[in-house]
Amino acid sequence: DAFGLPAENAAIQRGVHPRDWTFGNIKVMKEQFRRWGILYDWSKEIASCTPEYYRWNQWLFLRMLERGLAYRKQAPVNWCPSCQTVLANEQVVEGACERCGTAVVQRDLEQWFFRITDYAERLLAGLDALPGWPEKVKTMQRNWIGRSEGAEIDFAVPALGERVTVFTTRPDTLHGATFLVLAPEHPLAARLIAGHPRQAEIEAWIARVRNSPRIEREEEGSAKEGRDTGRTAINPATGEEIPIWLANYVLPDYGSGAIMAVPAHDGRDLAFARQEGLPVRLVYHPDAPDAGAGELDPATLTEPILHTGVIRDSPPLDGLRDGPEAVRRAIAWCEAGGFGRGKVVYRLRDWLISRQRYWGTPIPVLYCERCGVVPVPDDQLPVELPYDVEFTGREGNPLARVASFVEATCPRCGGAARRETDTMDTFVDSSWYYLRFLSPRDAARIFDGAVANRWAPVDQYIGGIEHAILHLLYARFICRVLHDFGLVAFEEPFANLFNQGMITRYSELSGRVEKMSKSRGNTLSPDALIDEMGADTERVYTLFIGPPEKEAEWSDEAVTGAYRFLGRVWRMAEKLADAPAIAPADAELERDRHAAIQRVTHSMETFHFNTAVAALMELGNSLSRALEEKTASRLRCEEAFDTLLQLLHPMAPHVTEELWERRGHVETLLDTSWPEYDEAKLRRARISLVVQIDGKLRDRVEVDAAAADKEVRAAALASAKVQEHLAGKEIAKAVVVPGRLINLVTRRSA
RNA sequence: GCGAAAGUGGCGGAACUGGUAUACGCGCUAGACUUAGGAUCUAGUCCCGAGAAAUCGGGUUGGGGGUUCGAGUCCCCCCUUUCGCACCA
Secondary structure (H helix, E strand, O other), X not given: OOXXXXXXXXXXXXXXXXXXXXXXXXXXXXXXHHHHOOOOOHHHOOOOOOHHHHHHHHHHHHHHHHOOOEEEEEEEEEEEOOOOEEEOHHHEEXXXXXXXXXXXXXXXXXXXXXXXXXXXXXXXXXXXXXXXXXXXXXXXXXXXXXXXEEEEEEXXXXXXXXXXXXXXXXXXXXXXXOEEEEOOOOXXXXXXXXXXXXXXXXXXXXXXXXXXXXXXXXXXOOOOOEEEEEEEEEOOOOXXXXXXXXXXXXXXXXXXXXXXXXXXXXXXXXXXXXXXXXXXXXXXXXXXXXXXXXXXXXXXXXXXXXXXOEEOOOHHXXXXXXXXXXXXXXXXHHHXXXXXXXXXXXXXXXXXXXXXXXXXXXXXXXXXXXXXXXXXXXXXXXXXXXXXXXXOOOOOOHHHHOHHHHEEXXXXXXXXXXXXXXXXXXXXXXXXXXXXXXXXXXXXXXXXXXXXXXXXXXXXXXXXXXXXXXXXHHHHHHHHHHHHOOOOOOOOOEEEEEEEOOEXXXXXXXXXXXXXXXXXXXXXXXXXXXXXXXXXXXXXXXXXXXXXXXXXXXXXXXXXXXXXXXXXXXXXXXXXXXXXXXXXXXXXHHHHHHHHHHHHHHHHHOXXXXXXXXXXXXXXXXXXXXXXXOOOOHHHHHHHHHHHXXXXXXXXXXXXXXXXXXXXXXXXXXXXXXXXXXHHHHOOOEEEEEEEEOOEEEEEEEEEOOOOHHHHHXXXXXXXXXXXXXXXXXXXXXXXXXXXXEEEEEEEOO
């Protein structure tokens, strides 16, 4: 991404403007790509930090705003009271500001969101129609969306004339709900504790919980803390009054931010009930208690009863076994009673796109005292980022201090208005950029829909596993939004997804093998390596190092293997002229050539580049041997060599193109078509066949490739070694695998 | 804790649907050419035992069990590692 936090940090730390820093990086990277011999169509180049690109982020935002898919609400941010600025999670180290060490607090700000939760069901269902995606990524997305089926149940709070709605996946345990727990952030919390003898203490506690970073609050083993509101609610199943508590283990933005606690059948509720001395009631009873165990005593229960037993103390459901049927019946019963209904909730939360930073797409809205929130009209796009900005890392967003940016005119009433200074999350840029590549200079629209429908979805998308959830989910979401706007005909942006592994290298600093990074001191300068051994060596070695989906350890020693291989290919060219006109082993070399085409083609298609390189090395070895021993004719050797160059070309374009020209070809290698192999040429007339006795390899015999089972058996039995091993045994049966082996199964003779 | 993936020589790794385990490369050993070589070429290199040698016998894909004529590959149990998620009601 051309936008992003690192650019802004560079500005703060080194005084370089984010724009200059970014374009400097782009320049360096393009030069590296060029040296590597990586071919891109640079006429399609885009940079998301240019107004030509980000104006369409703004356009997209406005369309989403019109349809209610973009909205504003209060949401907490990490706030450093000393720097007076918002921090990203990665800038918070153990609860403190990474720069000044001050304890970070949570602070509510009005922020912009995209309503991705509206698309939760479609995003989930769409995963089933993505056979080209790794199962692992799909599982991660499913868990992230986190669909849960259950019920909403209303609990009346007579003292307030209100009701609390809880979400539960286990409405069948309603009879066992002995108290309610609300998130401290719950809207009713303030009214519930109003007038409580220790109201002030509870309010202070609520403030503390709200202030603790969410990461900390969700940490495993962090203590459950709660306060009794002193109020009660009515359990609609039993008519009983049950206490209402507030506790930090209930999260405000999942379900309804309130739960019914069923300590007998939930571990967290049981732990909390024991801690606070709250009652426990069993609904499910183990149906075959161990002899002597008799009735379970709720008072002594130490482990919740999970997924076992029969409902006993819940009259309408008595006798039901734990399971989906019990849940279904419970929901029907709640609905009939008018105090509950079936409900599906998602773990997925709306996408917070606001960033209180300079280096991003300005969110195109204005705040007018008279008209309120006013979208910037399309004809005033793009809202451009000003260049002259001061970066201090303190006192919030630098953009907010640029008067010429903030002070604006309301497009509706012409009065004074204040411009929004939040910028967009960079994931907005990357959620549709693949479409912009197809018509990058189109000044009239976000992209050309006809072109997009012809070329997209992307056939093969490649990226690291770190994007498994956020980027890929956002891109899938925005694709559906664009589809619903009628801009594209498809809903899934990437038909096939491949996750490449990272390159790791030994670090002198830590003494361990780690992901390459500057801070770990284990980076390898591609320039130095290219200077020493050439771009082709680096390319071939990188492909050869291992399967691309796995992480691979860079070995400075092993690179020489690739270097030597290319050197051998180079020297072979000079030996071609010495090959004889006529030679005995032409057929063999020809077969190796066709086998190499087959293997390399197949390996490349399945992304097994390491085995493709191995197959090329083998062809190189057999040609090299033929040249050394003069066993193949010059014509065959030249053919084999040319094929080798063609197959090697994608991996080592520089050396092969050079050698190709020296061979006297006029057309460049890049313009030749991929070689094809002939099945017939792969076959041998006579083959070496393995003879097994009781599954153990005993000998190899040479037979006709087309030999019948009977002949194979005769050939096997003719072997002296086989006869030796058969001594004293009788053949019970013979299994022949055509072209491969014969297995003689014996039994001891009497 | 839940979920997923993976364990093969000294090392990176290969083995398409069950059919010659260890391809290819690194490293190592010996030799050749060399004033020299971190250049190049040749031969060897999973482990154990026997043999002067060619070779022969046995074993081996984290451990144990199973299916099969035959298992690195399929099934069950266990161990280890990596990754993802995690108070989600």
